[in-house]
Amino acid sequence: MNSSLSDLLTEATKRSAHVRSTFKVVSEADSFEELAEIAQRSNSFADLEEGGVNYLASWCVRVRQLDRTRFGKTLRSPLSREREATAGMTNLLQKFGGKVNLRNPDEMIYIFEGLTARKKFVLCRKLADGLENMSSIAPTTRKCVTSTPLRPSVAVSMANIAKLQKNFNVLDPYAGSCSTLLAAALVEPTCKTVGIERAHGGIVSFMKIQEDFAVRKFTPLSGLIRGDSRDIAIRDKAIEAISGEEFDAILTDPPYGIREKVDEGCPPPLVELFQSIIEDRERGKRLLRVGGRIIAFCPNRGEDDLTDKQSELPSKEQMDRAGIKLVAMMKQPMNESLSRWLVVFECIE
Numbered sequence: 001m002n003s004s005l006s007d008l009l010t011e012a013t014k015r016s017a018h019v020r021s022t023f024k025v026v027s028e029a030d031s032f033e034e035l036a037e038i039a040q041r042s043n044s045f046a047d048l049e050e051g052g053v054n055y056l057a058s059w060c061v062r063v064r065q066l067d068r069t070r071f072g073k074t075l076r077s078p079l080s081r082e083r084e085a086t087a088g089m090t091n092l093l094q095k096f097g098g099k100v101n102l103r104n105p106d107e108m109i110y111i112f113e114g115l116t117a118r119k120k121f122v123l124c125r126k127l128a129d130g131l132e133n134m135s136s137i138a139p140t141t142r143k144c145v146t147s148t149p150l151r152p153s154v155a156v157s158m159a160n161i162a163k164l165q166k167n168f169n170v171l172d173p174y175a176g177s178c179s180t181l182l183a184a185a186l187v188e189p190t191c192k193t194v195g196i197e198r199a200h201g202g203i204v205s206f207m208k209i210q211e212d213f214a215v216r217k218f219t220p221l222s223g224l225i226r227g228d229s230r231d232i233a234i235r236d237k238a239i240e241a242i243s244g245e246e247f248d249a250i251l252t253d254p255p256y257g258i259r260e261k262v263d264e265g266c267p268p269p270l271v272e273l274f275q276s277i278i279e280d281r282e283r284g285k286r287l288l289r290v291g292g293r294i295i296a297f298c299p300n301r302g303e304d305d306l307t308d309k310q311s312e313l314p315s316k317e318q319m320d321r322a323g324i325k326l327v328a329m330m331k332q333p334m335n336e337s338l339s340r341w342l343v344v345f346e347c348i349e
Protein backbone atom coordinates (compact mmCIF):
# COMPACT_ATOMS: atom_id res chain seq x y z
CA MET A 1 0.00 0.00 0.00
CA ASN A 2 1.59 3.35 -0.97
CA SER A 3 1.47 6.23 1.49
CA SER A 4 -1.17 8.26 -0.36
CA LEU A 5 -3.49 5.23 -0.34
CA SER A 6 -2.93 4.63 3.36
CA ASP A 7 -3.48 8.37 4.03
CA LEU A 8 -6.80 8.16 2.17
CA LEU A 9 -7.80 5.03 4.05
CA THR A 10 -6.89 6.70 7.35
CA GLU A 11 -9.03 9.75 6.53
CA ALA A 12 -11.96 7.60 5.36
CA THR A 13 -11.78 5.43 8.48
CA LYS A 14 -11.80 8.43 10.83
CA ARG A 15 -15.18 9.56 9.51
CA SER A 16 -16.77 6.17 9.04
CA ALA A 17 -19.89 5.18 10.97
CA HIS A 18 -19.46 1.48 10.31
CA VAL A 19 -15.75 0.69 10.28
CA ARG A 20 -14.25 0.04 13.71
CA SER A 21 -10.56 0.24 12.75
CA THR A 22 -8.31 -0.25 9.74
CA PHE A 23 -4.87 -1.86 9.72
CA LYS A 24 -1.94 -2.13 7.37
CA VAL A 25 -0.66 -5.71 7.09
CA VAL A 26 3.11 -5.85 7.55
CA SER A 27 3.91 -9.56 7.60
CA GLU A 28 2.46 -12.99 8.25
CA ALA A 29 4.27 -16.04 9.63
CA ASP A 30 4.03 -19.05 11.91
CA SER A 31 6.24 -17.59 14.65
CA PHE A 32 6.75 -14.18 16.26
CA GLU A 33 10.46 -14.27 15.35
CA GLU A 34 9.66 -14.76 11.68
CA LEU A 35 7.04 -11.99 11.76
CA ALA A 36 9.69 -9.54 12.97
CA GLU A 37 12.30 -10.75 10.48
CA ILE A 38 10.02 -10.19 7.50
CA ALA A 39 8.99 -6.77 8.82
CA GLN A 40 12.66 -5.78 9.18
CA ARG A 41 13.54 -6.98 5.71
CA SER A 42 10.75 -4.85 4.22
CA ASN A 43 11.66 -1.83 6.40
CA SER A 44 8.04 -1.66 7.49
CA PHE A 45 8.89 0.11 10.77
CA ALA A 46 11.75 2.29 9.48
CA ASP A 47 9.95 5.43 10.64
CA LEU A 48 10.11 4.20 14.28
CA GLU A 49 13.82 3.37 14.07
CA GLU A 50 16.82 5.70 14.41
CA GLY A 51 16.64 8.49 11.81
CA GLY A 52 12.94 7.83 11.19
CA VAL A 53 10.29 10.56 11.49
CA ASN A 54 8.51 8.70 14.30
CA TYR A 55 11.66 7.65 16.18
CA LEU A 56 10.38 9.02 19.49
CA ALA A 57 6.74 7.91 19.05
CA SER A 58 5.34 5.82 21.90
CA TRP A 59 4.11 2.36 20.98
CA CYS A 60 2.55 -0.86 22.21
CA VAL A 61 1.99 -4.40 20.96
CA ARG A 62 -1.40 -6.07 21.20
CA VAL A 63 -2.37 -9.62 20.32
CA ARG A 64 -5.92 -10.42 19.26
CA GLN A 65 -7.17 -13.97 18.93
CA LEU A 66 -9.94 -13.88 16.35
CA ASP A 67 -10.97 -17.49 15.93
CA ARG A 68 -13.88 -17.80 18.37
CA THR A 69 -14.14 -21.57 18.03
CA ARG A 70 -10.54 -21.95 19.24
CA PHE A 71 -10.14 -19.01 21.59
CA GLY A 72 -13.67 -18.24 22.81
CA LYS A 73 -15.66 -15.03 22.55
CA THR A 74 -13.23 -12.60 24.13
CA LEU A 75 -10.99 -11.26 21.40
CA ARG A 76 -8.39 -10.12 23.89
CA SER A 77 -5.51 -12.48 24.30
CA PRO A 78 -3.97 -13.30 27.69
CA LEU A 79 -1.18 -10.97 28.81
CA SER A 80 1.23 -13.91 28.67
CA ARG A 81 0.65 -14.10 24.88
CA GLU A 82 1.57 -10.41 24.48
CA ARG A 83 4.74 -10.98 26.55
CA GLU A 84 5.59 -13.96 24.37
CA ALA A 85 5.05 -11.83 21.25
CA THR A 86 7.24 -8.94 22.42
CA ALA A 87 9.97 -11.38 23.49
CA GLY A 88 9.84 -13.09 20.09
CA MET A 89 10.13 -9.77 18.27
CA THR A 90 12.84 -8.20 20.47
CA ASN A 91 15.24 -7.75 17.55
CA LEU A 92 12.76 -5.45 15.88
CA LEU A 93 11.23 -3.69 18.90
CA GLN A 94 14.54 -2.77 20.54
CA LYS A 95 15.32 -0.53 17.56
CA PHE A 96 12.39 1.78 18.37
CA GLY A 97 13.39 5.02 20.12
CA GLY A 98 10.03 5.78 21.75
CA LYS A 99 8.67 4.54 25.05
CA VAL A 100 6.10 1.82 25.56
CA ASN A 101 2.68 3.31 26.37
CA LEU A 102 -0.06 0.79 26.98
CA ARG A 103 -2.92 3.26 27.39
CA ASN A 104 -2.65 5.81 24.64
CA PRO A 105 0.32 5.10 22.38
CA ASP A 106 1.09 6.99 19.16
CA GLU A 107 1.64 3.72 17.32
CA MET A 108 -0.37 0.55 17.79
CA ILE A 109 1.12 -2.70 16.59
CA TYR A 110 -1.31 -5.60 16.37
CA ILE A 111 -0.76 -9.31 15.93
CA PHE A 112 -3.87 -11.18 14.81
CA GLU A 113 -4.08 -14.88 15.45
CA GLY A 114 -6.67 -17.21 13.95
CA LEU A 115 -7.49 -15.36 10.70
CA THR A 116 -8.79 -17.80 8.11
CA ALA A 117 -6.64 -18.50 5.03
CA ARG A 118 -3.65 -16.77 6.64
CA LYS A 119 -0.52 -17.99 8.38
CA LYS A 120 -0.70 -18.43 12.15
CA PHE A 121 0.14 -14.79 12.97
CA VAL A 122 -0.49 -11.58 11.01
CA LEU A 123 1.48 -8.49 12.05
CA CYS A 124 -0.25 -5.14 11.39
CA ARG A 125 0.05 -1.43 12.11
CA LYS A 126 -3.19 0.27 13.04
CA LEU A 127 -4.04 3.10 10.65
CA ALA A 128 -7.05 4.61 12.41
CA ASP A 129 -10.26 4.05 14.34
CA GLY A 130 -13.72 4.78 12.93
CA LEU A 131 -15.71 7.80 14.11
CA GLU A 132 -15.60 7.36 17.86
CA ASN A 133 -17.81 10.10 19.18
CA MET A 134 -20.84 9.33 17.01
CA SER A 135 -23.00 8.61 20.03
CA SER A 136 -22.44 12.23 21.09
CA ILE A 137 -25.21 13.21 18.64
CA ALA A 138 -27.63 10.43 19.65
CA PRO A 139 -31.21 11.72 20.11
CA THR A 140 -31.12 10.60 23.77
CA THR A 141 -28.33 13.11 24.44
CA ARG A 142 -30.03 16.08 22.76
CA LYS A 143 -32.22 18.93 23.96
CA CYS A 144 -34.30 19.06 20.78
CA VAL A 145 -35.73 15.79 19.51
CA THR A 146 -38.58 15.23 17.06
CA SER A 147 -40.77 12.13 16.94
CA THR A 148 -38.73 10.89 13.97
CA PRO A 149 -35.06 11.56 14.74
CA LEU A 150 -32.43 9.91 12.57
CA ARG A 151 -30.01 7.50 14.21
CA PRO A 152 -26.45 8.92 14.35
CA SER A 153 -24.98 6.10 12.22
CA VAL A 154 -27.59 6.82 9.52
CA ALA A 155 -27.07 10.60 9.59
CA VAL A 156 -23.26 10.19 9.54
CA SER A 157 -23.53 7.79 6.59
CA MET A 158 -25.63 10.38 4.72
CA ALA A 159 -22.92 12.99 5.35
CA ASN A 160 -20.28 10.58 4.04
CA ILE A 161 -22.27 9.63 0.95
CA ALA A 162 -22.51 13.37 0.24
CA LYS A 163 -18.67 13.37 0.29
CA LEU A 164 -18.58 16.39 2.60
CA GLN A 165 -15.37 18.36 2.33
CA LYS A 166 -13.90 21.42 4.01
CA ASN A 167 -16.14 24.53 3.96
CA PHE A 168 -19.03 22.75 2.21
CA ASN A 169 -22.43 24.46 2.38
CA VAL A 170 -25.01 21.93 3.59
CA LEU A 171 -28.80 22.35 3.53
CA ASP A 172 -31.59 20.35 5.14
CA PRO A 173 -34.93 21.69 3.80
CA TYR A 174 -36.91 19.38 6.15
CA ALA A 175 -34.62 19.87 9.12
CA GLY A 176 -36.67 18.76 12.16
CA SER A 177 -34.21 18.60 15.06
CA CYS A 178 -31.27 18.88 12.60
CA SER A 179 -29.88 15.34 12.98
CA THR A 180 -28.42 15.53 9.46
CA LEU A 181 -26.74 18.89 10.15
CA LEU A 182 -25.32 17.72 13.49
CA ALA A 183 -23.83 14.76 11.61
CA ALA A 184 -22.41 17.11 8.97
CA ALA A 185 -20.82 19.25 11.70
CA LEU A 186 -19.38 16.15 13.38
CA VAL A 187 -17.93 14.67 10.19
CA GLU A 188 -16.61 17.94 8.72
CA PRO A 189 -16.49 20.73 11.34
CA THR A 190 -15.82 23.45 8.76
CA CYS A 191 -19.19 22.91 7.02
CA LYS A 192 -21.67 25.77 6.92
CA THR A 193 -25.02 24.25 7.84
CA VAL A 194 -28.49 25.64 7.14
CA GLY A 195 -31.82 24.13 8.20
CA ILE A 196 -35.36 24.96 7.11
CA GLU A 197 -38.22 23.77 9.32
CA ARG A 198 -41.85 24.79 9.19
CA ALA A 199 -43.15 23.31 12.48
CA HIS A 200 -43.68 25.91 15.20
CA GLY A 201 -41.30 26.45 18.10
CA GLY A 202 -43.41 24.36 20.47
CA ILE A 203 -42.63 21.29 18.38
CA VAL A 204 -39.16 22.14 17.08
CA SER A 205 -37.34 24.60 19.34
CA PHE A 206 -34.60 26.46 17.45
CA MET A 207 -33.09 27.60 20.74
CA LYS A 208 -32.64 23.98 21.82
CA ILE A 209 -31.15 23.03 18.43
CA GLN A 210 -28.63 25.87 18.73
CA GLU A 211 -27.79 24.66 22.25
CA ASP A 212 -27.30 21.14 20.84
CA PHE A 213 -24.62 22.55 18.53
CA ALA A 214 -23.08 24.77 21.23
CA VAL A 215 -22.69 22.15 24.00
CA ARG A 216 -20.86 19.89 21.57
CA LYS A 217 -18.64 22.81 20.54
CA PHE A 218 -19.78 22.35 16.93
CA THR A 219 -19.57 25.23 14.47
CA PRO A 220 -22.87 27.10 14.95
CA LEU A 221 -25.50 26.74 12.23
CA SER A 222 -25.16 29.40 9.53
CA GLY A 223 -28.93 29.56 9.28
CA LEU A 224 -32.00 28.11 10.92
CA ILE A 225 -35.06 29.30 9.09
CA ARG A 226 -38.66 28.90 10.18
CA GLY A 227 -40.86 28.38 7.15
CA ASP A 228 -41.86 26.21 4.23
CA SER A 229 -38.98 25.13 2.00
CA ARG A 230 -41.31 25.20 -1.02
CA ASP A 231 -41.53 28.95 -0.60
CA ILE A 232 -39.05 30.95 -2.76
CA ALA A 233 -38.61 33.65 -0.10
CA ILE A 234 -37.64 30.98 2.46
CA ARG A 235 -35.08 29.41 0.11
CA ASP A 236 -33.71 32.88 -0.60
CA LYS A 237 -33.10 33.26 3.14
CA ALA A 238 -31.24 29.91 3.11
CA ILE A 239 -29.06 31.13 0.23
CA GLU A 240 -28.47 34.47 2.03
CA ALA A 241 -27.30 32.50 5.09
CA ILE A 242 -24.36 31.23 3.01
CA SER A 243 -23.67 34.69 1.55
CA GLY A 244 -25.43 34.03 -1.76
CA GLU A 245 -23.36 30.95 -2.59
CA GLU A 246 -24.78 27.61 -3.78
CA PHE A 247 -25.20 24.53 -1.60
CA ASP A 248 -22.69 21.69 -2.05
CA ALA A 249 -24.96 19.12 -0.44
CA ILE A 250 -28.58 18.66 0.55
CA LEU A 251 -29.05 16.06 3.30
CA THR A 252 -32.64 15.45 4.20
CA ASP A 253 -35.21 13.12 5.69
CA PRO A 254 -38.59 14.48 4.58
CA PRO A 255 -41.89 13.27 6.07
CA TYR A 256 -43.02 9.89 4.70
CA GLY A 257 -46.71 10.13 5.46
CA ILE A 258 -46.41 7.15 7.81
CA ARG A 259 -45.52 8.39 11.28
CA GLU A 260 -45.57 11.99 10.09
CA LYS A 261 -48.19 13.58 7.86
CA VAL A 262 -47.50 14.81 4.35
CA ASP A 263 -49.69 17.51 2.85
CA GLU A 264 -52.81 15.96 1.37
CA GLY A 265 -53.21 16.43 -2.37
CA CYS A 266 -49.60 17.60 -2.77
CA PRO A 267 -46.85 15.68 -4.58
CA PRO A 268 -44.40 13.72 -2.37
CA PRO A 269 -41.73 15.88 -0.65
CA LEU A 270 -38.85 14.81 -2.91
CA VAL A 271 -40.88 15.69 -5.98
CA GLU A 272 -41.60 19.09 -4.41
CA LEU A 273 -37.90 19.55 -3.61
CA PHE A 274 -37.10 18.98 -7.28
CA GLN A 275 -39.80 21.46 -8.27
CA SER A 276 -38.09 24.02 -6.03
CA ILE A 277 -34.67 23.24 -7.51
CA ILE A 278 -36.06 23.67 -11.04
CA GLU A 279 -37.78 26.90 -10.05
CA ASP A 280 -34.54 28.30 -8.58
CA ARG A 281 -32.44 27.14 -11.54
CA GLU A 282 -34.84 28.76 -14.00
CA ARG A 283 -34.82 32.06 -12.10
CA GLY A 284 -30.99 32.05 -12.13
CA LYS A 285 -30.49 31.34 -8.41
CA ARG A 286 -29.15 27.83 -8.02
CA LEU A 287 -29.83 25.94 -4.81
CA LEU A 288 -27.35 23.12 -5.57
CA ARG A 289 -24.04 23.59 -7.37
CA VAL A 290 -22.96 21.42 -10.28
CA GLY A 291 -21.29 18.35 -8.74
CA GLY A 292 -23.32 18.78 -5.55
CA ARG A 293 -25.26 15.86 -4.10
CA ILE A 294 -28.72 15.29 -2.62
CA ILE A 295 -28.94 12.46 -0.11
CA ALA A 296 -32.50 11.77 1.00
CA PHE A 297 -34.87 9.16 2.29
CA CYS A 298 -38.18 8.23 0.75
CA PRO A 299 -40.71 5.65 1.88
CA ASN A 300 -40.99 2.19 0.42
CA ARG A 301 -44.62 1.35 -0.17
CA GLY A 302 -44.23 -2.39 -0.35
CA GLU A 303 -42.75 -2.68 -3.85
CA ASP A 304 -39.22 -3.85 -4.39
CA ASP A 305 -38.43 -1.16 -6.91
CA LEU A 306 -39.34 2.47 -6.88
CA THR A 307 -40.47 3.52 -10.32
CA ASP A 308 -41.75 6.74 -11.76
CA LYS A 309 -45.24 5.24 -11.56
CA GLN A 310 -45.09 5.26 -7.80
CA SER A 311 -44.07 8.92 -8.04
CA GLU A 312 -42.21 9.08 -4.71
CA LEU A 313 -39.23 10.05 -6.84
CA PRO A 314 -39.02 12.91 -9.32
CA SER A 315 -39.80 11.90 -12.90
CA LYS A 316 -37.13 11.65 -15.61
CA GLU A 317 -38.43 14.91 -17.07
CA GLN A 318 -38.10 16.66 -13.69
CA MET A 319 -34.57 15.35 -13.24
CA ASP A 320 -33.61 16.61 -16.70
CA ARG A 321 -35.08 20.04 -15.98
CA ALA A 322 -33.24 20.15 -12.65
CA GLY A 323 -29.96 19.05 -14.31
CA ILE A 324 -29.75 16.25 -11.78
CA LYS A 325 -29.29 12.48 -12.17
CA LEU A 326 -30.08 9.60 -9.84
CA VAL A 327 -26.80 8.00 -8.81
CA ALA A 328 -27.83 5.26 -6.39
CA MET A 329 -30.63 3.96 -4.24
CA MET A 330 -30.32 1.61 -1.29
CA LYS A 331 -33.09 -0.08 0.64
CA GLN A 332 -32.96 0.21 4.41
CA PRO A 333 -35.22 -2.07 6.45
CA MET A 334 -36.53 -0.24 9.54
CA ASN A 335 -38.56 -3.03 11.11
CA GLU A 336 -40.39 -6.17 9.96
CA SER A 337 -43.03 -4.32 7.99
CA LEU A 338 -41.40 -1.02 7.09
CA SER A 339 -38.45 -0.07 4.93
CA ARG A 340 -37.28 3.07 3.18
CA TRP A 341 -35.01 4.02 0.31
CA LEU A 342 -31.91 6.10 0.66
CA VAL A 343 -31.58 7.90 -2.66
CA VAL A 344 -28.52 9.70 -3.97
CA PHE A 345 -28.68 12.34 -6.70
CA GLU A 346 -25.92 14.39 -8.29
CA CYS A 347 -26.24 17.73 -10.04
CA ILE A 348 -24.66 17.36 -13.48
CA GLU A 349 -25.46 20.68 -15.15
Ligand SMILES: C[S@@+](CC[C@H](N)C(=O)[O-])C[C@H]1O[C@@H](n2cnc3c(N)ncnc32)[C@H](O)[C@@H]1O
Pocket residue numbers: 145146148149150173174175176177178179180196197198199204227228229230253254255256260
Ligand atom coordinates in the same frame (compact mmCIF):
# COMPACT_ATOMS: atom_id res chain seq x y z
C1 LIG B 1 -39.01 13.29 9.13
S1 LIG B 1 -38.94 14.85 9.88
C2 LIG B 1 -37.25 15.21 9.95
C3 LIG B 1 -36.64 14.64 11.15
C4 LIG B 1 -35.24 15.08 11.31
N1 LIG B 1 -34.36 14.38 10.40
C5 LIG B 1 -34.81 14.86 12.74
O1 LIG B 1 -33.86 14.10 12.95
O2 LIG B 1 -35.44 15.43 13.62
C6 LIG B 1 -39.49 15.95 8.64
C7 LIG B 1 -39.58 17.39 9.09
O3 LIG B 1 -39.89 18.16 7.96
C8 LIG B 1 -40.75 19.22 8.36
N2 LIG B 1 -41.44 19.66 7.14
C9 LIG B 1 -42.41 19.01 6.44
N3 LIG B 1 -42.72 19.69 5.33
C10 LIG B 1 -41.93 20.80 5.31
C11 LIG B 1 -41.77 21.87 4.42
N4 LIG B 1 -42.49 21.95 3.30
N5 LIG B 1 -40.85 22.82 4.71
C12 LIG B 1 -40.11 22.75 5.84
N6 LIG B 1 -40.23 21.76 6.73
C13 LIG B 1 -41.11 20.78 6.48
C14 LIG B 1 -41.64 18.57 9.40
O4 LIG B 1 -42.19 19.55 10.25
C15 LIG B 1 -40.65 17.65 10.11
O5 LIG B 1 -40.08 18.28 11.22
